[in-house]
Amino acid sequence: MCGRFAITLPPEAMVRMFDAVPGNDVPQGARYNVCPTQMVAAVTSLEGVRHLRGLRWGFVPAWYETPTDGPLLINARAETIAEKPAFRAAVRARRCLIAADGFYEWNVGGNGARLPWFVTRADGRPMAMAGIWQDWERAGQRLTGCAIVTCAAGPDMAPIHHREPVLVDPADWPLWLGESGHGAARLMRGHPEAALRAWRVGVGVNSNRATGAELCAPLATGTPGA
Template identity: 65%
Template sequence: MCGRFAITLPPEAMVQLFDAVPGNDLPPVPNFNVCPTNAVHVVRRGAAQAGDGEAGRRLVAMRWGVIPSWYKAPNDGPLLINARADTIAEKPAFRQAVRSRRCLIPASGFYEWTVTPDKARLPWYITRADDQPLIFAGIWQEWERDGQQLVSCAIVTCDANPVMARIHHRMPVILAPADIGLWLGEEGKGAAVLMRPAPEDALRFHRVDPAVNSNRASGPGLIEPIEAQG
């Protein structure tokens, strides 16, 4: 799964990387502890709101955690921050979105935890081995009720590759830059083939301070190797 991540890329870099038009309400960066329900940076294709007719890619803000259309309130059911690749086409909360509302969620790295025999949670920070930004496959959804409107998203996850499985049995679907057009639907159909684990040599990881176990923690120290913190 993916329950916490970091984003340090400035919006200008994301605009250039994805050839996207930026929105006006983008979340502040850097953020070393992006948590569920936070606003996150999302790249999507086409118009996401009524009256927004611009074509092409847009860099916008969305709430992390899909809100299905039948929820009476944003907290009316489970917090859906991840969508499993193996069931995404069947789940009512995701099946229409994966057909027509796919998106990209950029990140600098993400956190995962191992658990010791005495139940201590040890956090790890995972990045691309080549130091390039991570591009998570995502889906998005519009929700409206009683005059309240929210646009939300979820990260698509898959079985972990053997290297990542040392830490957790699931991992985000990480797209290569060459896969962006296909995932966004710009290159026709066939995006389902992209919902697979990243190659074993694509990622690297290191232990970080347990301070990140708190969703209130912040600052660049959260991603530093624990050995460097004395």
């Protein structure tokens, strides 16, 4: 799954990267511990025009009476996304890209402790995580929520965790955003070997209240299972 990530790119840089129209609701400032229910910067496309906008991390199905009427849906599994009633309409028509420097994942050490890792692209470029989004409204309350699409872990992630977010390469952004026809399902796969790199980080990130650049700083040592 993907339950935390970091993003330090300013909105202006994301606008340039995605060639998007800026919105006025995009979160500002470097964020080293983005958590579910917080606002995230996402790119959507409407009639071929990309928009950088703020979305709430947490997909709310249309039938929820309140945003907390059921489980908090922060991830959507690629293998079942087209079949699940909560997601199947969104994956056909409301796909988005969520920018990140990298994401956190946990494995279990020899003493049973949960050990956090920070995962980035091996080439150092920002990530564009595949997402889906949906508007929800009840009794005057309105929000637009999103979920990150996940898939089986590729060879770089498998020693740490069995799932990873779907990462979309720049050449495939038009396809995922629905700008270049059909076939986005083929993008919902793990990355090949040597595409990602990961390092152990301190347990401070285990708290969803933690902030600061030190959260994703590497420890002196760290190998999966250590």
